[in-house]
Amino acid sequence: MTPTRSVSADNEAGTEIISVRGYDVRVHVREGDGKRPPLLLMNGLGVKLEGFQPFVDHLPSTTGVIRFDVPGTGESATPSLPYRLTWVSCLVAGILRELGHSHADVLGVSWGGALAQHFAFQQRRQCRRLILVSTGPGFATVPGRLSVLREALSSRRHEDPVHARNVAPRLYGGALRTDPDSYPLRGDLSVTPRGLLYQQLAVLGWTSLPFIRLIRQPTLILTGEDDPLIHPVNGRIMRWLLPNAELHTFNDGHLGLLTSATELAPMVEEFLQRP
Numbered sequence: 001m002t003p004t005r006s007v008s009a010d011n012e013a014g015t016e017i018i019s020v021r022g023y024d025v026r027v028h029v030r031e032g033d034g035k036r037p038p039l040l041l042m043n044g045l046g047v048k049l050e051g052f053q054p055f056v057d058h059l060p061s062t063t064g065v066i067r068f069d070v071p072g073t074g075e076s077a078t079p080s081l082p083y084r085l086t087w088v089s090c091l092v093a094g095i096l097r098e099l100g101h102s103h104a105d106v107l108g109v110s111w112g113g114a115l116a117q118h119f120a121f122q123q124r125r126q127c128r129r130l131i132l133v134s135t136g137p138g139f140a141t142v143p144g145r146l147s148v149l150r151e152a153l154s155s156r157r158h159e160d161p162v163h164a165r166n167v168a169p170r171l172y173g174g175a176l177r178t179d180p181d182s183y184p185l186r187g188d189l190s191v192t193p194r195g196l197l198y199q200q201l202a203v204l205g206w207t208s209l210p211f212i213r214l215i216r217q218p219t220l221i222l223t224g225e226d227d228p229l230i231h232p233v234n235g236r237i238m239r240w241l242l243p244n245a246e247l248h249t250f251n252d253g254h255l256g257l258l259t260s261a262t263e264l265a266p267m268v269e270e271f272l273q274r275p
Contacts, residue, residue, distance in 0.1 A: 017075065020094035025068055026075040027095060030056065032064030037128050039272065040066045040096070040104040042112030042119075045199055046158045046191035048074030054184050054258040058265035063272070066104065068095055072195015082201045085118040093123045105272055107131040109257055110230070111199060114138060117208040120215045130219040131268055134227055134254050136234035137241070138207030148228045155196055158189045173226040174253020175260065184258040212241045219245040220271045222264060224256040 015028045028049050032038065039059070041052050049067035056065055069076035070088065092115070096104055103126045108116025113135025120127040136142065148171050151157070157164035157171075168183045169176040176183055191199070208215075219242050223235030232249060239247040248267060252260040 018098050024077040027068045030065040033062040037104045038064035038066050040106045042108035042115045044110035046196050048190045051188035055261045058261040073191045078192045078195045082198050089119045089122045105129040109133045114203050121211045130217045133222045133257050142231040142233050172254040173228045221247045223249050224253045227254045229254045
């Protein structure tokens with residue numbers, strides 16, 4: 001099937017719908033200076049590509065960035081059947097090829113961190129460097145506070161923006177505990193009920209432990225000290241398991257990439273600039 005491309009309904013510059021493997025996927029491309037591969041961003045559960053905006057705003061304009069809506073999220077089509085991360089990884093590889101890139105640097109947050117690990121292993125030739133943020137190695141992940149896990153899996157915060165903001169301090173921790181108004185995902189949780197279920201099923205029983213030592217790319221792990229969802233010990237576990245990893249623990253919570261973007265974006269940029 002020949003891929004097709006069209007401008008997204010939101011008409012935002014750099015945003016378009018592309019057809020990959022028979023599915024319409026919404027992507028946003030910010031062209032950089034082309035001196036290194038683009039940074040490919042993989043978002044968390046039910047979060048559309050705009051959710052990365054506070055982080056992208058703090059990256060230099062010379063850094064090329066690719067974002068996409070996971071199938072069932074934002075304006076990407078919802079698959080008719082459940083899928084696993086292997087399928088999404090192949091889809092992402094197709095996105096890169098359709099956009100004219102042979103490889104990229106990959107950053108994944110939370111659910112997207114699981115996808116990023118899988119992509120770095122399965123599509124290793126297309127992944128130059130790897131950044132893992134607020135994530136763990138799958139079902140072997142040491143959970144944060146069990147009282148917040150039910151809320152994290154609930155569909156209500158994706159359906160009710162007021163509820164999402166109200167539970168954000170308890171769910172995400174960090175800066176939101178003292179400044180709830182800094183909640184960065186206003187309007188960025190957009191997923192169909194089936195799309196949310198499929199994202200959850202994609203990681204059900206999944207773990208990177210069987211292959212994590214085979215992920216050889218230089219890896220930066222960013223872990224929040226006050227993350228109610230992903231205990232900080234997961235960062236130390238992954239640093240020990242990954243052959244070429246370094247760990248930075250930051251003073252924030254699960255959404256620290258957004259709420260501490262002024263600190264973390266330059267750190268990511270420095271990591272990507274290394275020879």
